[in-house]
Amino acid sequence: MFNFEELFGLIDVGITVFEPIAQGDDFKVVYINEKGKTLCHFEKGEAVAEALSTLFPVNATRPLIDFFKEVYRTGKPQEITLVPCFGQTSLWQEGYLYRLSSGHIVSRCMGVQEERAREIMAPNERLTFRTILDTAPIGIWSQDATGRLQFVNKAFCDAIGISEERFLSVPHYESLYPPEVAQSCMCSDAAALEQGEPHLSYEKIPFTDGRVHDVLIVKTRVEDESHGVMGLVGISLDMTEKLEAERKLEAINRTLEARISEEIEASRQKDNMLYQQNKFAAMGEMISNIAHQWRQPLNTLGLLMTDMSVKMMMNRGKALESDFELFQSNCSEIIQYLSDTIDDFRFYYQEKNGDNTFCMKDLETSLQNLVKSSIMGNRIRYETDLENIRIGGYLNNLKQALINLYSNAANAIKNNGVEAGVIRCRGAMEGSDYVIEVCDNGGGIGNTIIDKVFDPYFTTRHKSQGTGLGLYMTKQIIEQKFNGSIAVTNDEQGARFTIRIPTAAGAC
Known part of the structure; x- marks a missing residue:
């Protein structure tokens, strides 16, 4: 088989x-x-x-x-x-x-x-290549050196609203585009044929939606080793929406500066209003402090006068010369103390003319007179240790900021029933900054509110006892008047406020 x-x-x-x-x-x-x-x-x-x-x-x-x-x-x-x-x-x-x-x-x-x-x-390769070009989302075409189109893809035809047959049947742009568009396209053709690198231009071309679109066109010349420049290959990208968005953004930017200035001015006015409101609230406290601080000296003065009257009565109006001298000396000392107290409080909010720098020892002395009536009156011990460095700014501004911190600390100690209250103020150089720390043993600030203590009108006290502006204004003074910073944390005994401010040139 x-x-x-x-x-x-x-x-x-x-x-x-x-x-x-x-x-x-x-x-x-x-x-x-x-x-x-x-x-x-x-x-x-x-x-x-x-x-x-x-x-x-x-x-x-x-x-x-x-x-x-x-x-x-x-x-x-x-x-x-x-x-x-x-x-x-x-x-x-x-x-x-x-x-x-x-x-x-x-x-x-x-x-x-x-x-x-x-x-x-x-x-099959030609078919695949044509499919890729027709599905591309940008216009693609090629033309010979005379300007006659040899190929145009579907995206370009659909956007312009002209068929491929029409594109390929005309010698140039004149019968396709309005005269000014055709002239501009021919000029970009000539520029692209002359240069070896891609040529970029913007053309305003009418689309089928009835609008004139801004089209970015990139043309690159095609060369052949034996025949030289053969023509151009071009791509087009509709930039209308992008350019419109940029124009809107430019319009917004033109008005943005004015709007920012308005907002800054409104914010400044608001801060000034809060600053003045805090001043009025603090002035009430100041008057209360003056009254408290004068009460004991006035009592002493009254006792001296009573004692002198008794002596005159016992001596039938013939007081000893030494008694008068002692009486006069004691009264003069008390009157001088009362006058110094008034001066301390009178310049509390006043920024003096002239040199806007001060030494920390001057601040320390003035603070003693301002706080001892309210702090010591509450049986709170006040400890201070300030390295004597010159600071740029006005003394009374920093004094006001620290008084707010002392008042806040004293209230915490009193409200928490701490018997042996202590407020410590330490100041020393750290690098190029002067760092002041105000600490107390009043139990600290609750974790749920510690991030809010510098907010305006935030207070844990009854509205009749506080405005909620003290710590807010302290922050504003440190940041705006001294270009510094303030932060708060809790330690083992209570709150710790840390102030960092730049120093000034010159020794104290």
Whole structure:
């Protein structure tokens, strides 16, 4: 009997027989001749039992399994082209598929050379390239050196509302665009043809939506080694929305400075109002402090006068000279103390003219007189240790800020029932800054409110006892009058306020 396998083994054509698996979902090799093994990159004599999807994993123009299914279903032969082979994609095949009466599929294939592969692939490559250009969201076109369009993509045609046939049928822009647009485009063409780098220009082109759009156009000349400049390739990008957004932003920016100035002025007026309100509130405290501080000296003065009257009565109006001298000395000392107290409080809010620097020792002395009546009156010990450094600014401003901190600390000590209250004020240099720390043993500030203590009108006291402006104004004074900073934390015993302010030149 004639041996067909021997015959297939001699011919120079690849023969492969497949049988369907699971109703044609895949196909399995049941026979392959030696030429087929060579085309599929198998060794001579090697057994092959691959499935179709493994043997030919990819195809250039269409999945190969689709061809097999169609031949299996219809029984009509199909031409196959450029099938990348198993194991080595540089080997390509083309041929035909047939279905036998048994349902087996026979492929008859030959290897192809690189030139043939390029020849078969070229139409498909052109199709793929055109598809990419037509689906691009920007306009793309090419033209020769005379200006005649050679290609234009779908995006450009749709935007302008001119068909591809119309674009390619005219010699130049004159019959496509308004005269001023055509003239501008021709000028940019000439500039792009002259320079070696891409040429950028903006054109106002009417679109199909009835509006004139601002279009960014980039043109690049195309050169050929043998023929020189061949023409141009251009891309266009609609910049209308972006430019409109930029124009709106510019309009906003033009008014933004004025609006910022208005807001700054409004904020400044608000701060001035709060500052004055805090002054009035503090002036009430100041009058109370004066009254408290004068009470004991006035009592003493009254006792001296009573004592002198008694002595005069006992001596029948003939007081001893030494008694008068002592009486006069004591009264003068008390009156001077009362006058000094008035001076301390009179200049409390006044910024003196002249040098706006001061030494910390002057602040320390003045603070003693201001706070001892209210602080010591509450049986609170006041400790101070201020390194004597010159500070830029007005003494009374810093004095006001520290008085607010002392008052806040004294209230905390009193409200928490601390018997041995202590307020400590320490000041020393740290780097280029002078750092002041005001600490107390009043129990500290609650974690839920510690971040709010510098807010205006925030107070934990009854509205009849506080305005909520003391710490707010302290922060404003430190930041605006001294270009410094203030922060608050809790330590083991109470609150700790830390002030950092720059120093001034000059020794104290």
